[in-house]
Amino acid sequence: MWLPIMGLIIGAIIGLLTDIRIPAEYSNYLSIAILAALDTLFGGIRAQLQNIYDEKVFVSGFFFNIVLAASLAFLGVHLGVDLYLAAVFAFGVRLFQNIAVIRRILLTKWSTSSEK
Amino acid sequence: MKKKVNSNRVILSLVFLVLGFMVAFSFRVTQDENDHSKGLTNRQWEQQLGLRNELIEQEEKNRELQKELNAKQEKVREIEASLSKEAQVFFNMAEDAEKYRMFLGKVKVSGKGVKVTLADGEYNPEEENINNYLVHEHHVFKVINELYISGASAISVNGQRIAHNSYILCTGPVITVDGYQHPAPFEITAIGDPDVLSSALNITGGVKDQLVNDQIIFSLEKMNDIKMDPILGN
Numbered sequence: 001m002w003l004p005i006m007g008l009i010i011g012a013i014i015g016l017l018t019d020i021r022i023p024a025e026y027s028n029y030l031s032i033a034i035l036a037a038l039d040t041l042f043g044g045i046r047a048q049l050q051n052i053y054d055e056k057v058f059v060s061g062f063f064f065n066i067v068l069a070a071s072l073a074f075l076g077v078h079l080g081v082d083l084y085l086a087a088v089f090a091f092g093v094r095l096f097q098n099i100a101v102i103r104r105i106l107l108t109k110w111s112t113s114s115e116k
Numbered sequence: 117m118k119k120k121v122n123s124n125r126v127i128l129s130l131v132f133l134v135l136g137f138m139v140a141f142s143f144r145v146t147q148d149e150n151d152h153s154k155g156l157t158n159r160q161w162e163q164q165l166g167l168r169n170e171l172i173e174q175e176e177k178n179r180e181l182q183k184e185l186n187a188k189q190e191k192v193r194e195i196e197a198s199l200s201k202e203a204q205v206f207f208n209m210a211e212d213a214e215k216y217r218m219f220l221g222k223v224k225v226s227g228k229g230v231k232v233t234l235a236d237g238e239y240n241p242e243e244e245n246i247n248n249y250l251v252h253e254h255h256v257f258k259v260i261n262e263l264y265i266s267g268a269s270a271i272s273v274n275g276q277r278i279a280h281n282s283y284i285l286c287t288g289p290v291i292t293v294d295g296y297q298h299p300a301p302f303e304i305t306a307i308g309d310p311d312v313l314s315s316a317l318n319i320t321g322g323v324k325d326q327l328v329n330d331q332i333i334f335s336l337e338k339m340n341d342i343k344m345d346p347i348l349g350n
Contacts, residue, residue, distance in 0.1 A: 007129030008136040015140025030142045
């Protein structure tokens with residue numbers, strides 16, 4: 001379990017230490033990508049808890065969603081349509097749904113284990 | 117099975133690495149955007165400080181150079197002023213030289229002045245001594261001296277310029293001026309203020325009266341344009 005946490009910490013350190021400055025208009029893409037990544041992450045956790053976790057789906061979904069969300073936002077900016085709002089909406093709704101599902105599963109598990 | 121778990125962990129950690137990186141990076145970028153002045157990284161701040169210092173240095177240098185330029189311009193103006201003064205001085209010197217040349221008789225001069233004619237008195241049988249009514253060199257001297265005293269700038273006797281080292285001798289019936297003999301009547305022309313010169317000669321008891329007392333025919337004429345040739349052979 002320590003290896004993924006190590007990865008998280010190292011990634012955070014690299015992110016904090018890198019001195020690359022990106023233009024302000026690209027920070028939108030970054031936030032969308034993060035939203036997609038978080039959505040995929042929670043989706044993975046939910047799948048794990050529901051015992052339908054598939055690593056290939058999770059990893060491919062993680063990276064594909066990031067790229068897709070960023071490219072969608074990019075396309076939206078260039079078409080003059082605020083497509084990133086759609087991405088934010090979709091990912092946000094799914095994020096909350098996933099978290100709700102995780103919460104329920106955890107609650108059920110906890111109540112069943114406490115009943116025992 | 118264990119190998120698979122390990123590979124799972126590796127892939128999962130890679131995913132987390134990317135996630136951590138993105139979150140941290142986004143966090144930093146957002147922080148930068150929120151407050152630009154405080155959100156600067158140390159290095160950027162230092163860079164900015166360095167650039168500002170450099171700018172200040174440049175401005176100070178500029179000011180110094182500007183001051184130097186002003187000083188130099190001041191100097192140039194001084195030099196120009198002194199040059200013009202020098203030119204003035206040279207001009208004055210040239211004028212002086214010309215004037216001195218005129219005084220020395222090196223050049224032709226012309227101007228207003230007076231003409232004094234001294235002629236021997238009429239033959240008088242009653243007078244025993246002929247010298248009593250002849251024009252002598254001391255009469256000429258008197259007239260010339262009086263003219264010089266009253267401000268004449270150039271004098272000539274019978275057309276011959278008198279210089280600072282001229283001599284006038286009495287040689288019998290004629291007088292010799294610088295080796296040239298001149299008979300009576302003597303025409304003494306002087307350049308100067310005609311009024312001053314004539315009134316100087318006409319003073320009561322002055323030169324004119326003395327000459328007239330010596331039986332000399334004295335005539336004075338104011339002239340508007342007298343021309344004198346330079347002294348020859350000098």
